[in-house]
Amino acid sequence: MIARVYVGLKPGVLDPQGRTIAHSLNDLGFDEVQDAKQGKVIELTLSGDDREAAEARVKEMCETLLANTVIESYRIELDD
């Protein structure tokens, strides 16, 4: 099973990298870009096929290591 974890900064936390990306896109002529948020995707290959158990474990991984919940939020997707 594949679990995809999307980690990004929480709303309200200033994202300097995202802002720089937006500015750069504007400089390249993509004037419609008003804002950009950057984050990361962590893809985990998991053993087992119990989706519910996997989701609970990945949530635990996020809280323990993958996201710093002081500044970041996360979202989990599971593929079979």
Added chain:
Amino acid sequence: MTTAVIVFPASNCDRDAAMALKAATGKAPRMIWHKDTSIPDDVRFVVVPGGFSYGDYLRSGAIAANSPIMRDLKRKADGGLAVAGICNGFQILTEAGMLPGALMRNMNQKFVCRVSRLRLANAETRFTRLYDAKNEIDIPVAHHDGNYFADDETLKRIEDNGQVVFRYSDNPNGSRNDIAGVVNKAGNVLGMMPHPERAINSLHGGTDGKLFFQSILGSL
């Protein structure tokens, strides 16, 4: 007096910290590998040094914060052991939940490496008690992820409690309220982005870091 420095893979200020501790105590500190599981009982003060533990992978300090030694460090810090995290050490202590807030990428996206002037926001902590409250001190900074963030509620709480210890006069990284260093509520755990261990000898261009080590060691 016995002191210690924790060494993680890619710590690069561990020996600077050891030199500073040796200069202040006359005795070389114990160097403790992060895979060790306990800090010897005779250790009175621990430095979590600067560097780029685990290559800053995932987030600065995130992986080091889960190293085996951290469990015992947390337990002993809860019991009152004095701990200072410098630069990457500060990042590690926030990631470990031993200090409030988090360190983010510098606002201007640049690695900043220069001498920074700090204001003492609280000169009555055990880490700063030998500094004059009005003093400004010059301490080098060298970091890419030193932008201190805490949410409004946390920020108010630590300001009200006097947990903000150092502020930048010329904020080099975008930190909220110009915060350069904080202590925990009990006052025995400190984290700061500037490097006092790089300012203990006049050959360094300044000696304003000396009183930091003398303050904490004199309070033990």
